[in-house]
Amino acid sequence: MASNNPARGKEERLWGGRFDSGKVHECLEKINKSIDIDQRLHKQDIEASVAYANGLRDAGILTKDETELIISGLEQESTFELIESDEDIHTAVERRLRRLVGPAAGKLHTGRSRNDQVATDTKLWLSDACKPLADNLVHLIKRMAERAEQEVDVLMPGYTHLQKAQPVRWSQWILSHAWALDADRLRLTQVAERTMSQCPLGSGALAGITHNSMHSVADRDFVAEFTFWCALTGVHLSRLAEDLLLHCSIGFVQMGPGLSTGSSLMPHKSNPDGVELVRAKGATLTGMCTSMLALLKGLPSTYNKDLQLDKSILFQAYDDLNLALELTFAVIDTLRVNSKKCVDELEPSMLATDLAYYLVHKGVPFREAHHKVGEVVKLAEKKGIEISGVTLKELQEICVEFDENVQKVWSFESSVEQYQAYGGTSKASVTKQINAIKQI
Structure with missing residues (x-):
């Protein structure tokens, strides 16, 4: 893998033939280089180059011997140091390949661009x-x-x-x-x-x-x-x-x-x-x-x-x-x-919705039940008590559908267990979710 603290040297740039001088302004040099970042593509650049070499062989650009030579160079395990002219990982890989296998490396870039x-x-x-x-x-x-x-x-x-x-x-x-x-x-x-x-x-x-x-x-x-x-x-x-x-x-x-x-x-x-x-x-x-x-x-x-x-x-x-x-x-x-x-941290007031459902089961339309339970909540707040402390008589004054079994509402366990549908809070429903996730 490319070193994080590479040795520095000089070598021709891949595009240097176009210019009279190989010199690049210092600011352009700094902003143009990406090797510190894209050296993480080292493994992938080798893999792609191996595949491309095989493709060039199939196209008749490389001979069998040249292909084997190039691939052996690409896959060779050795120290990989960066030098000053390595703009990016592609430049570094090609330079190293040229050092290892000679002129045949120059054929690998046929039909290919960075x-x-x-x-x-x-x-x-x-x-x-x-x-x-x-x-x-x-x-x-x-x-x-x-x-x-x-x-x-x-x-x-x-x-x-x-x-x-x-x-x-x-x-x-x-x-x-x-x-x-x-x-x-x-x-x-x-x-x-x-x-x-x-x-x-x-x-x-x-x-x-x-x-x-x-x-x-x-x-x-x-x-x-x-x-x-x-x-x-x-x-x-x-x-x-x-x-x-x-x-x-x-x-x-x-x-x-x-x-x-x-x-x-x-x-x-x-x-x-x-x-x-x-x-x-x-x-x-x-x-x-x-x-x-x-x-x-x-x-x-x-x-x-x-x-x-x-x-x-x-x-x-x-x-x-x-x-x-x-x-x-x-x-x-x-x-x-x-x-x-x-x-x-559970509070009886959290069962107000259950109290509304209690009335719904008695045949009271939900909107009316919601309103009636709102009156119960208001009464409890006025008296400074929990909603579960409102007496049956007071409940019946608000809605005649309340009767003695309203006390069954005040159970947190019953509240979560009533939601039996898939994805609900009942133990059986939660267990189904757990089992489904275990299958991932």
């Missing part, structure tokens, strides 16, 4: 990168399902508008995030398939073998789509992180060992900084997606040097999201759930 090279290399890199991302997603999703199974009997408040709404299972909460990430997993599969749907290698600068060669050498839709995928997945991780931070603050959960930091001033603090930074990655990944789209906006046809900058966006998005996935897995894996605190 335009189609870099498009091909980037597609290959992205295809390779999708697998570890998918693996990390699957590991996280399955661990979330395992935690849901472990804590399936824990009840907690469900929130809307950051206000307590209805009782739910803790498992239902974590599975809601697991399903969002599973949708991301499926989208990533589609991104990978579309990325490899065409190979621009052999298109040269703008003529070649795809549906439209002018399009293929300049196409970076696959990079834009991947950065969007990273942004969306980052947003999903950010929302999970925000929930975790709120739950930490309330006391529902506690970070596992090694996943909090301290304060330089306050000795008692245990700060969930890692989760906060995962939340922040949702913002920076969105910015990278926007940067990629802005980079493409307004470009004229075929290749333009602007596209050199897509790799820094692509690699950074990949690195940031992969790290966020790994950190999130570590958090979920060791998260401590305080089941007592979860239950203690």
